[in-house]
Amino acid sequence: MSDPLIIPPDDEYNRELVSNVHPPGWVNPEPTERYNLVVIGAGTAGLVAAAGAAGLGARVALIEKNLMGGDCLNVGCVPSKALIRAARACAQVRDAAQFGVRIPDGVQYDFTTAMERVRKLRARISHNDSAHRFTKLGVDVFIGAARFTGPDTIEVGGKTLRFAKAAICTGSRASAPATTRRSRRSSTATVPRSSGTPRRS
């Protein structure tokens, strides 16, 4: 059974997200005798590989140790575009005068509300990447860390999966330059978790 996961802030939107992409109490299926394809990592690459292969009739297992949707849904494409939209709204208010729109002095920008909208959109979109949706597509979804145990075997959560082909879709991580002081660093992985305004570096 998958470990419970809490994503701060622990609000209705992040709970909806988790219920889709790392469902609490998720019980991994009994592995089939041999999969045509085992996909490690349910980010953009893994989701597309798994859905495509299942659509062609292959027996497919998809393994994710953290959040299905990977960087794109959780910290990358989706949150960043939602934030950029909020920034554009602020810029349009700031520059409105040149279009003949008079905005009274004292307009306030509320980063907390902008971040709540980010989490709301992310939760809504997370249904597309959910464990339940991929199960309905015919994919066996395993929550847990995968590791190869042989040339045609992978272990996850104490279960051994046999495969003809494996796709390693485990993504990558950015590293900060050595010159960046750790205490002042914010990243795409940490900003979506904050609700207050990040400090300027």
Ligand SMILES: Cc1cc2nc3c(=O)[nH]c(=O)nc-3n(C[C@H](O)[C@H](O)[C@H](O)COP(=O)(O)OP(=O)(O)OC[C@H]3O[C@@H](n4cnc5c(N)ncnc54)[C@H](O)[C@@H]3O)c2cc1C
């Ligand atoms: C701020 C930001 C904005 C972005 N905006 C865009 C955009 O607008 N458009 C665009 O096309 N791209 C965008 N990207 C890039 C996009 O997010 C990545 O290209 C994409 O997420 C890569 O997908 P992936 O599946 O290769 O890897 P990931 O998304 O990193 O997924 C890999 C998954 O593998 C899992 N995993 C790793 N090891 C194991 C293991 N042993 N067992 C089980 N699971 C494992 C990880 O938990 C993870 O979920 C953006 C990225 C960032 C950071």
